[in-house]
Amino acid sequence: MPGSSQLLSRPDLDFLLHDWLGAGSLTARERFAEHSRETFDAVLDVCAEIAAERFAPHNKRNDTEEPRFDPAGGGRAVLHDEVRPALDALAGTGLLAATADAGVGGLQLPHVVRSACVAWFAAANISTWAYAFLTAANANLLLAHGSPEQVETWVRPMLEGRFHGTMCLSETQAGSSLADVTTRAEPQDDGSYRLTGTKMWISGGDHELGENIVHLVLAKIPGGPAGVKGISLFVVPKFLVGDDGTPGERNDVVLAGLNHKMGYRGTTNAVLNLGEGGHTPGGAPGAVGYLVGEPHRGLSYMFHMMNEARIGVGAGAAALGYTAYLKSLDYARTRPQGRPVAGRDPGQPQVPIVEHADVRRMLLAQKSYAEGALALVLYCGLLLDEQETDPDPAGRDRAGLLLDVLTPVAKSWPSQWCLAGNDLAIQVLGGYGYTREYDVEQHYRDNRLNPIHEGTHGIQGIDLLGRRTAARDGAGLDALDGLIAGTVARARAGGAEAKEYAEDLDAARARLVGVTRALHAEPDVTARLANASIHLEATGHVVLAWIWLEQLLAAGDRADDLGHGKRAAARYFFRYELPRTGPQFDLLAAVDRTTTDLDPSWL
């Protein structure tokens, strides 16, 4: 498979899935009984191949030939001609229904394997992958909360790749603050609704990649409670479908314009007008919508999807970090420049820049970020599998608790640090990395979205400290504490390196738990949450140190490049990265009020 070796490392994926997570053992469970290590391997082979051959080749074109707004026909988004064939190839594998039940055409793959699949496409072409990601997430939400009829009408065509899906949450005045959604949904006599309003930042909001687009729209039914408790969820298709499921009349969902982004340019990002009269179907004004589940419970359904989407954001960030790492590594091994500091003889040839200590530092940092982030995302996939299929109820509960506290970390840590890794990839390539002739600056620009969408760092931080670690008397925090303590105990029985890092990690664990509990007990909620994003960052580094100690233990005394590489990256992480948390915990322990004491007029 030429090309895939610059996307991800297959040996590393195999190491993480099998040597570390033991994914093969899942096949002993009934849900995965049709699978085996061989079917897992085959699926990954197919993903690597399609990613390299159908996705990667037009990644740059997605950046240079941005979708354009064509006002004809009430407004449409026009994409270049390589996106659809790539998505059709992906749909042809059945992977849009990777984890779905066989009964709806699904492959019943474990989430952990699907997470590995996803990473190939995201590394190859995040913008084209986003269409499939949104469609799959939309379908999964309807599988969980939609009616059997909705599954039949909307989900089946999505899983087959004929229809696509979106998530319509934001409005211009309601981005982070969904309580302020103003889109209205008026009930009709036939049980449907008519929606009016404007949705903003809708990824995949318009295109002609399939027969239809299934928008999942948050809106308020008049008379409902104020704020987030009055939000309901609707299916609002671009085209209404007939009794046979065939798209027919255009619904009143109109593309008002496209946002032009720093990166991620291949994914249309739309402003959609609902019910402005551009395509009013018969009956009352408004776009036709169908309620999902119960009225006023829309946000809780959406959060089901958002938890999945948040880990998906982290997975995308990890994949972008990974491919940029591999590309900068390749450059560093082949670019001659300069001579060793210990002997600068101009009569000697230049050395490859990988010989310079600072270049190695930048590569080790990227390796620790990218491989660490991918490992975290895969682990979250396994937790989802455990939550759904562990025969032991206590195991399912523990997996759910861990997943709950790790979700903001899996969303934000890769978004922050694999973006930092992309920045280092640019730096390794120097002037060349700053040009659009090479890939790394695009990876940076694409990745820069990840700390923003699906909830900013600031929001993830408040969610982690204020809700997830505090819920059920801190049961999630306790589960994380126990997870890390278990690894520390195993590492203490290991080799010299493992022993050394075990003590470092145990100290960081104790500080994390102590500081978090102290903040939970802080009565002033403003002060408690003032540095929530610092808490999130510190938590992330402790979790990743755990990930690296786990990988060190899984590598054991392997004497090959992979084993040595894991040990080197673990050493890097424990020496250069984990110590960053010390001052962060100090700040948190002091319940610092620098930001809350500020008068904005002083800025």
Added chain:
Amino acid sequence: MPGSSQLLSRPDLDFLLHDWLGAGSLTARERFAEHSRETFDAVLDVCAEIAAERFAPHNKRNDTEEPRFDPAGGGRAVLHDEVRPALDALAGTGLLAATADAGVGGLQLPHVVRSACVAWFAAANISTWAYAFLTAANANLLLAHGSPEQVETWVRPMLEGRFHGTMCLSETQAGSSLADVTTRAEPQDDGSYRLTGTKMWISGGDHELGENIVHLVLAKIPGGPAGVKGISLFVVPKFLVGDDGTPGERNDVVLAGLNHKMGYRGTTNAVLNLGEGGHTPGGAPGAVGYLVGEPHRGLSYMFHMMNEARIGVGAGAAALGYTAYLKSLDYARTRPQGRPVAGRDPGQPQVPIVEHADVRRMLLAQKSYAEGALALVLYCGLLLDEQETDPDPAGRDRAGLLLDVLTPVAKSWPSQWCLAGNDLAIQVLGGYGYTREYDVEQHYRDNRLNPIHEGTHGIQGIDLLGRRTAARDGAGLDALDGLIAGTVARARAGGAEAKEYAEDLDAARARLVGVTRALHAEPDVTARLANASIHLEATGHVVLAWIWLEQLLAAGDRADDLGHGKRAAARYFFRYELPRTGPQFDLLAAVDRTTTDLDPSWL
């Protein structure tokens, strides 16, 4: 002056120049005797006006209408039509010759005032400003090392804005490693040289903004020493000039192509072929060049310019950090979103996001980076003035030592942290900040060049630890030590905040000096320099903590917004930023060998 208030804060500039640095007192010196506080103010007024009215309006256009390569006429770069009028307006003020002697048409302004002037243009439009920056730097080099005839022929027209200048150092195989320059310069009977070779990454390498382009080119005269000791410096004009100084015949400098960058797109970045026969003048093949100074001493002349250029890079980074800070502050004050964490009543209106603690943190961080970086750059300007005009020889020597150790910091710290600030500006604006409708993502992309050109962080780090702090038995380090200790002593006599920060800074100073001396004594040069970029980063944060303590002292007990703002930013820096250096010093003190022990095949 509508518009300039989003570029820089004039009250802050006045505070830094006068309340802190006492720039007005320089007028007591003979060189600046024609000046006064009033002339300084007037010059700054003009800069702010031209920056806002002539530079800022086409900043976005520089990004969207990149210069294009026109192969006609042997290759030329075509720019849009707003760049030249802006540069002509700037030249009309005489500011290209801001610090030059009156004898060559200069204004004889202090460097510290010129640094403040520069910041306006860089904040408004870094790409257009770059042409002027390069021309002025080229002229200053020739003023220092060129012959009177060269000054007459090339410098005067540059200072008048009729000719432009470039620096041609890099080649494809010689970027960071100038020892590997292969461009050849063959002496001719008439005393001139003929140059053949290819130069890469030449900013301003071609355009039609004036009558001529004066390239300063590094090349080797055959038979000279190997490596950097065999490099000579030449003037190679685009057009040869007649006896009356008028440009005439085209020289054999041919634009081979343009590099397409992530940002900084308005500044042409060229590949130039010298002596490939495209425009061979009469005589031997090659581009006609004129030796500057002595043979084989070119690099030392160029380093004169490079020290100035490095501080200029830091100034540009500071300015981009500053304007993005002000723009994100304006957004944060006016964008309603969400409600206070202490009382989330959806019945209450949303609050401006500046009310959220995490947004305040991101604004305070930007403020501390941007105002701190600008202060550092201005201080370096003052040191240059002291080095040149302090009546006391010991004062001149001390200023030179401080400038020597602070130059890599002034180059790299703003490049790293004001870039980080731009990233925070994007984050404050959220999805909007990620679009090209707003300015901040372009500021990020423009600023991303600054950690690369004029020497990467890695190179600055080796320069600081391996050379500048070690030279003359560590005299530069001692000077820095004394500078900080003096401020600590003054702060200990101050208020409660000053006292507290004085102890923090003194501890950091002691660690910096101790760790640096220990590394100087490390016999293994590879290990000594392995973490030089970490040392650079830690040094930068200690220096900036000094800057913030200085500003705190200068603000005294001012009770206005500026005074409160300085105290808040100082508090932020001492609580959130300076503590980052603790783990860095630990790593340095351990002479960590993680990177040097690595086998590249493990990556």
